[in-house]
Amino acid sequence: MKLHTLTLLPDGVEIALPEGSPLTDIEYETSEPLIPFGCRSGACGACVVEVVDGAEALGESDPEETDFLEDLGWADGNHRLACQCRLLDSATVRVVEN
Amino acid sequence: MKNRVSNVGYGDRKPFLSAAAAVELRAEMDRQIDAQVVEWYANVPAAAHLESKDVDSEYYKRNLIETAWRIRLLRVAEAKALVEIAKQSPEAAQVWANYEMEEMLHDELFIQDLAKVGVSREEFLATEPYLSTKLLAGYFSYLLDHEGPLGVVAYSYLVEYVNVKLEPRKLVALKESIGEKNIGGQISHSHTDINDDHPGEVWAAVRHLIRGEQDVEAFKKYLAEHQTVLALYFKELADDTIAADEKTAV
Ligand code: FES
Numbered sequence: 001m002k003l004h005t006l007t008l009l010p011d012g013v014e015i016a017l018p019e020g021s022p023l024t025d026i027e028y029e030t031s032e033p034l035i036p037f038g039c040r041s042g043a044c045g046a047c048v049v050e051v052v053d054g055a056e057a058l059g060e061s062d063p064e065e066t067d068f069l070e071d072l073g074w075a076d077g078n079h080r081l082a083c084q085c086r087l088l089d090s091a092t093v094r095v096v097e098n
Numbered sequence: 099m100k101n102r103v104s105n106v107g108y109g110d111r112k113p114f115l116s117a118a119a120a121v122e123l124r125a126e127m128d129r130q131i132d133a134q135v136v137e138w139y140a141n142v143p144a145a146a147h148l149e150s151k152d153v154d155s156e157y158y159k160r161n162l163i164e165t166a167w168r169i170r171l172l173r174v175a176e177a178k179a180l181v182e183i184a185k186q187s188p189e190a191a192q193v194w195a196n197y198e199m200e201e202m203l204h205d206e207l208f209i210q211d212l213a214k215v216g217v218s219r220e221e222f223l224a225t226e227p228y229l230s231t232k233l234l235a236g237y238f239s240y241l242l243d244h245e246g247p248l249g250v251v252a253y254s255y256l257v258e259y260v261n262v263k264l265e266p267r268k269l270v271a272l273k274e275s276i277g278e279k280n281i282g283g284q285i286s287h288s289h290t291d292i293n294d295d296h297p298g299e300v301w302a303a304v305r306h307l308i309r310g311e312q313d314v315e316a317f318k319k320y321l322a323e324h325q326t327v328l329a330l331y332f333k334e335l336a337d338d339t340i341a342a343d344e345k346t347a348v
Contacts (some may be wrong), residue, residue, distance in 0.1 A: 001121045028112045040192060096185045
């Protein structure tokens with residue numbers, strides 16, 4: 001079983017997850033909710049993160065996610081809805097304050 | 099007064115199994131299923147029949163009919179399972195709902211393939227399911243009423259795991275015996291299972307529903323019990339088709 005590390009900025013908290021885990025799984029690894037997940041279905045926009053490193057490691061964004069991010073004002077391609085990502089390799093993200 | 103609301107997945111929603119422990123348990127369950135498959139090929143009559151060169155056409159058609167009926171009957175039970183899952187874990191319910199969205203109408207894929215081998219929709223509808231197929235649906239009802247949703251989810255894990263592992267081999271053989279253009283529905287079904295990672299999806303629901311060692315033990319038992327009920331079906335199918343054909347030929 002391969003573990004990959006998701007690093008969360010600004011605090012630099014590192015969470016190890018098995019390859020392919022949905023990012024929603026980080027919630028079960030700590031007592032603090034590190035990303036504010038809401039609907040977990042790409043519909044509420046609560047879980048936007050800025051990808052600082054390892055964009056490919058989070059899997060591909062589908063057109064619906066990209067459209068929604070654009071609607072939310074994140075059209076730069078550096079942002080993702082964490083609930084729509086899977087950890088395929090190590091990556092670093094920063095939680096966006098709403 | 100104390101709030102009386104219960105059964106809505108409140109409370110500690112952290113799964114019993116850590117991410118690493120869940121991966122380990124999944125590997126253990128996969129090994130159990132692999133062993134069950136070996137036993138299956140050794141003991142179930144005509145278990146590998148669809149992988150042979152000379153497929154009995156009655157066996158083939160009836161297997162498609164029963165597969166479509168099984169999907170229809172179980173989707174009722176699997177929809178009821180969603181209610182029970184939601185009472186325990188909203189996260190598992192979300193995963194399960196998404197999985198069911200993809201699976202719900204897959205009976206149509208098998209009905210399409212039936213038409214290609216000369217079995218009309220009317221003929222399909224006029225065929226009553228085997229007793230073993232009804233028993234499987236009845237077992238699901240029993241589980242939901244008396245043991246909870248884990249057994250129903252365990253069935254999907256077993257079927258999805260086995261499909262991803264064995265279906266490609268069966269489809270290669272069926273392309274030879276039945277013809278690639280006649281099995282398009284089955285190819286599409288298998289494509290969804292593999293590309294949408296259905297085993298992984300179902301496992302995500304399992305992880306949220308396992309809430310202690312007793313559930314781990316129950317899960318292992320469910321896998322074995324489902325296999326036993328499915329073996330009843332394959333025996334009934336072989337008796338009704340291949341064995342019956344042989345009798346007529348004598
Ligand atoms: S949790 Fe709602 S969009 Fe991700």
